[in-house]
Amino acid sequence: MIFSRFSTGSLYKCRRKDTKKWYLAGVRSHTSATDSELAIVKSLHHSHMQRLYDLYDLPTQYTLIYRDMSHENILQRLARKATYTEST
Secondary structure, rough: OEEEOOOEEEEEEEEEOOOOOEEEEEEEEEOOOOOHHHHHHHOOOOOOOEEEEEEOOOOEEEEEEEEEOOOOOHHHHHHOOOOOOOOO
């Protein structure tokens, strides 16, 4: 099911058949995603960020698979928390 559309691609919510876990699949064309951008996404590891689970390099597009960490979107999280610091 489509989760969101952006100017650079689409985000789909999907479920793995064997584990029943939810994932997000970001589909982007080769023209909108650069190799350096993908290298940065692969190297990011932080508890407050969605980590890249897998990456598929297809002839016309990239499909980036992220674990769906929660059903709360970023706007709901920002509204719930009163203040943010660099450490949170």
